[in-house]
Amino acid sequence: MGYATGDPSYISDGTLLDGEAWVAIYSEVAVSDPTSITATSADDGSVADFSQYMDLILILSGQSRYTGGTGCTARVHLNGVDGTGGTAADKYPTQYFRGNGSSATGTMDMTSDWFDVAEWPSDTDDVAEHGSCVLHLFDINSGKYKTMVSSYAGDRDGSGYSGISTATYLSQAPITSVTFKVRRGAAGLNIATGSMFSLFGILPRMVNA
Numbered sequence: 001m002g003y004a005t006g007d008p009s010y011i012s013d014g015t016l017l018d019g020e021a022w023v024a025i026y027s028e029v030a031v032s033d034p035t036s037i038t039a040t041s042a043d044d045g046s047v048a049d050f051s052q053y054m055d056l057i058l059i060l061s062g063q064s065r066y067t068g069g070t071g072c073t074a075r076v077h078l079n080g081v082d083g084t085g086g087t088a089a090d091k092y093p094t095q096y097f098r099g100n101g102s103s104a105t106g107t108m109d110m111t112s113d114w115f116d117v118a119e120w121p122s123d124t125d126d127v128a129e130h131g132s133c134v135l136h137l138f139d140i141n142s143g144k145y146k147t148m149v150s151s152y153a154g155d156r157d158g159s160g161y162s163g164i165s166t167a168t169y170l171s172q173a174p175i176t177s178v179t180f181k182v183r184r185g186a187a188g189l190n191i192a193t194g195s196m197f198s199l200f201g202i203l204p205r206m207v208n209a
Contacts, residue, residue, distance in 0.1 A: 022057065023047055026199040033065045033190035037197045040177040050176055051141055053201035058135040062195020064182040066122040072189060074118040074133055075181045078146070078169050082179070083113020091170050098163030115167040118152030120182055123192075129155040130195075140175040 025048050026039035041050035050056070064072040081091050092112045098105055098119070109116075118133035131154030138147050146169040153162040169175075180197055182189045 021203055023053070023201045023203060024198070025050075025056075025201050026197075028197045030062065030191045030193050030195040030197070033193050035188060035190055036179055036181045037191065038177055038179040039197070039199045041175075043176070047201075050201065051174065052203070053140060054204050055202040056137040056140055056175065056178065057200040057202060058133075058137070058178060058180075059198045059200075060118070060133040060135070060180060060196065061130055063121040063123070063130050063192045064184070065190040065192045066182075066184060068122075069184075070122055072120040072122045072182055072184045073116045074120040074131065074152070075114045075183055076117050076135060076148075076150075077114040077179050077181075078137075078175050079171065079173060079177055080179070081169075081171065092167045093170070094165060094167040096163065096165045098161060100159060100161045112167070114181075115148060115150075115165070115169075117148075117150035117165060119154055119161055119163065121154050122184075122189075131155075137175060137178075142174075143172050145170050145172065146175060 028037050030037065042048035043051065045052075058076070060074055066072055077092070083091060092115045093108070093110045094112050094115060095108045096106065096116070117135050118131055120131045121129045131152065133150050133152040135148060135150040138149075140146060147166065148169065149164065149166045151162075151164045154160060178199060180191070182191050
């Protein structure tokens with residue numbers, strides 16, 4: 001058997017007839033060192049309505065506003081489900097893998113109250129050093145538990161790191177909000193001014209092949 005020739009039906013005279021697969025939903029650059037950034041579904045049929053998307057992609061870049069040491073973490077929770085107050089136990093079982101160029105480690109946390117998506121630099125690392133993270137949330141409107149994968153990297157003024165983490169959100173509800181925070185241990189920290197939060201919706205194909 002050979003391969004079919006010619007353009008598929010969704011390309012006409014070299015023009016792609018599909019809409020954009022990635023749709024920009026929400027973007028915010030932090031000002032005044034906020035404690036959190038949240039994107040919430042508009043639920044109105046507009047671009048900002050999460051219900052029309054297959055997946056979500058969150059891109060984070062920035063640092064924490066903290067001068068007391070390193071070891072900060074970027075954290076995400078969904079639909080307002082955050083175990084800080086002890087009400088969301090076992091909502092985000094997670095596996096972590098990270099390396100720093102000289103060693104690699106892997107661990108898991110089966111009782112996490114949020115998803116630690118990335119290590120995050122602080123003012124102690126260097127005010128000019130930022131971390132970054134790409135978080136993929138799959139099948140956000142399905143009636144099953146939701147899976148997420150983050151890949152991240154950062155610089156600590158000469159001792160960089162990178163890693164990948166995966167988590168399951170133990171809820172069958174559709175995803176209607178995504179919240180980003182920074183913490184160190186159990187303590188919440190401020191997100192440094194200039195940090196960026198960008199959320200994209202991933203569409204299924206708009207036409208049949």
